Amino acid sequence: MTDESRPRRTQEQRRAATVGKLVDATIAAISEVGYQRTTVQEICGRAGLSAGAMFRQFGTRLDLIVRTASDIMERQLDGYRLTMEHLGAQDNPLDTALRFLRQAQQSTLTHALREIYLAARSDADLRARIAPIAETYYADIVAALDDTRVLNAFPPEKREPLFFMLLYLFSGEAVVRGVYPRPDFDATLLTLLEDILAVYAAHTEVQTRP
Template identity: 70%
Template sequence: MTEAPRPRRTQQERRAATVAKLVDATIAAIGEVGYQRTTVQEICGRAELSAGAMFRQFDTRLDLVVRTAEEAFAQQLNGFRAVMEHLDAQQNALDVALRFLREAQSSNLIHALREIYLAARSDTELRERIAPIADTYYREIVATLNETGLLNDFPAEVREPLFFMLLHMFSGEAVVRGVYQRPDLDVAVLTLVEDMLAAYAARVAPPTQS
């Protein structure tokens, strides 16, 4: 029997596939060679597409970078939610969450986002366009964290600051780790963080009723 011919993709499907290739190539390029060196030629070479194909989807490189930031935030949020959904089955939920948060900061996806953040410090248009996307992302990731009840041992007013403190600590660690690798320190830092969180939770716990 001959195989039935595959249905031809619609124009919308072809466009979505092209955009996905360009976004994936942009994430890979920015994460590996940096924001400034991620040229149109670099992106198109990785995506195996012509510059014309790119400009049929995006008016400018900046438009593609903004779309890439949206996708990077979405992928990170989805990954975080997937881990959070299974915390109830973990013997030490906080340890699992901290390890995920730490390792995520060393992914090429997050390296690309950090490069975009750094570029936005001196690029007003880039900053203005990604700021609302980042705002939505952080609101949703904090809401997801609160839904798990993972930080319920801490006062409500410190849960978000506590999350950001840990996130920024692990983010900075991931940058330094690229040139100064100390696995022994990685282990010691995580142990210290967990001990400090346990001590703080015990200190702020409401007194037990006698």
């Protein structure tokens, strides 16, 4: 197709493409060089755009960071939902869910989001902007998880805390293994965790049995 015959993109399509480049560049920069070193110059250099092009889409660096956090959460949520849709066809749905949650915490996307979370601890403006997005994000994940019934062996009031316990565990693992990797523990830790959950499920079943 020649340049003359190729359909011209609309202004909205061009804007979406520019925003996409900026968000992808921000994710890559934060995951590789950290939040503080992800400057406007760093982002634009990776995106192949000028600072002026960035500021035509985002009023401030903070606006871009917030949009990036939101996009990361949307992409991660899509991954969670896709995995959960297929849990019913798995021989061991809980094992599949645990493996996905663990892998998700080790991804480039989550690493970038974790860096943003860490920055938000000491940046009140950033924290105020992303907290409502995060609240909706986790509520949607829990709702999708409830639909799978994968945690139905546990009392209803324990299921959401169980999810967050597993999230915190795998998130912490992802941080530590960046400095001290122990791949020889990977299978053992997962088996141990599933055994612990099985014992707890049996314990709660006994407690609630009439």
